Amino acid sequence: MKSITYGDVSFKAMSQIIKNYIQSDRNCKYKISIGTDSQNFDVTKVVVVVAVWKVGNGGIFFYDIKHVDKISNLQ
Numbered sequence: 427m428k429s430i431t432y433g434d435v436s437f438k439a440m441s442q443i444i445k446n447y448i449q450s451d452r453n454c455k456y457k458i459s460i461g462t463d464s465q466n467f468d469v470t471k472v473v474v475v476v477a478v479w480k481v482g483n484g485g486i487f488f489y490d491i492k493h494v495d496k497i498s499n500l501q
Contacts, residue, residue, distance in 0.1 A: 427440045427476070427488040427489065427490050428488065428489055428490065428491075429443075429486065429487065429488045429489075430487075431486060432486075432488075435488070440476065440488050443486070444458075444476075444478055444486075447478060447480075447486055448478070451480070454480050454481065454482075454483060455480075455481040456478060456479065456480055456481065457478075457479045457481060458476070458477070458478050458479075459475075459476075459477045459479070460474075460475070460476050460477075461474070461475050461477075462474045462475070464497070466496060466497065466498075467496075468496065469493045469494060469495060469496055470493070470494050470495070470496050470497040471491065471492075471493055472491070472492045472493075472494060473489060473490070473491050474489065474490045475487060475488070475489045476488045476489075
């Protein structure tokens, strides 16, 4: 995963960063969103995002981009 703030991180490191982020201010509410999308051209570009929103106070996010052989059938 990648982060503008933390650079390249492993899944385990991302999990720990999120845990520390939430524990740093337990009085706030948090919302976690996980999503994916893709684009098909000569290859398929697949993007995964994990976002943690500290409601009313910004948040942090992580993303991963992979280019794979063109996906022409989702079955």
